[in-house]
């Protein structure tokens with residue numbers, strides 16, 4: 171077998187089940203690697219003894235036989251998932267030192283499947299951002315070029331998977347935070363349909379948009395984790411009540427009437443004309459078009475469709491998400507959770523100082539925007555209008571799905587930008603969310619699949635992601651198409667330079 175860190179989830183699962191490798195040995199090697207790559211800033215917490223104890227328990231289960239296929243495979247969690255025994259900070263000073271008394275459902279389900287928690291991963295504060303530069307604990311870096319951002323808000327997740335520090339990581343996506351960092355770091359990411367994975371124990375940003383998902387090296391690895399972590403949870407009021415699914419089996423099942431060299435025969439892929447505007451970076455467009463040609467060669471048909479309100483998704487999202495955030499973040503008052511100012515005069519000054527000290531600038535900006543759009547006199551003009559447009563954006567997708575099965579386009583208008591490039595201009599970063607926000611507002615599942623590189627096709631450039639969007643609960647079809655593409659191409663197998 172090749173070096174253990176090179177192997178993905180499926181491969182490690184086979185090696186563990188056949189006892190070619192022990193989870194303890196695998197975990198030890200990956201922990202050493204994570205420490206050696208500390209300068210990437212991907213991890214916020216590593217606790218070797220805790221991970222190794224889990225790995226040894228996994229080895230005992232494997233020795234008994236009949237263990238779950240994920241038993242012993244390491245995973246790391248975005249620090250937005252509360253995790254008992256580990257720090258759970260959401261990238262915020264507000265929650266530094268906070269100890270959760272329970273595990274998020276996603277963490278618990280992957281733990282029940284026998285996965286070993288390797289650590290907690292860096293992210294933008296309360297998942298607000300597109301570059302991981304809003305983390306109170308410092309940025310994460312892009313393994314393809316450490317002077318560039320890994321994307322955000324699940325930047326630590328994408329960087330850790332890309333640098334081969336861990337085979338898979340959890341992430342959350344409110345407006346693109348799984349898909350965009352996956353694209354920037356050249357890994358595969360899936361944001362499921364809203365409600366598919368429980369939000370219980372996911373530190374809330376914008377509750378009507380937040381959704382948990384996976385970042386891994388391949389669609390197959392994403393399917394394995396998604397099957398274990400998704401499904402109804404009575405503790406999340408917006409959890410979808412559907413029977414458990416085996417996405418791995420769905421991913422492998424041949425399409426009716428397709429097969430052989432044309433596994434995607436009959437699949438109609440819609441290309442929204444608004445996803446290919448003139449200002450799209452030429453490198454990104456070239457890579458995305460090349461991936462689309464591969465899908466065509468696999469039997470898919472490309473059809474033109476339109477999502478006419480794509481541009482409006484930016485103001486709509488940047489009203490609704492801050493509105494919900496301002497309400498969700500009101501719980502951080504120095505009384506119920508986290509940080510409390512040391513010095514204050516009275517109750518009001520305790521609130522004020524606690525929140526001034528605990529929150530970073532982007533979070534404060536969003537609380538102010540959100541409070542404003544919800545205030546009497548502005549609610550109708552902003553929040554209500556945004557809600558109406560959100561419905562129309564979702565309807566536009568349904569009009570498209572009358573003509574196609576999946577929708578494709580770029581994940582982001584450019585590849586990863588240099589650290590600091592957008593630090594003083596939040597609106598610039600908001601505008602770069604244009605292709606991920608529509609599916610988030612509609613609650614649809616979306617994937618980012620590696621689709622080549624900027625610069626010369628021989629490599630040396632930065633990764634580019636192809637976005638695939640499916641209809642509600644069509645994760646099986648999305649993963650099937652992404653898997654077929656990955657069987658025919660090797661973009662997802664490329665690793666960043668360095669040891």
Ligand code: GLN
Pocket residue numbers: 297298299300322323342343344345346347348375491603
């Ligand atoms: N970049 C978007 C934002 O800053 C999306 C973040 C996310 O999906 N969590 O809100």
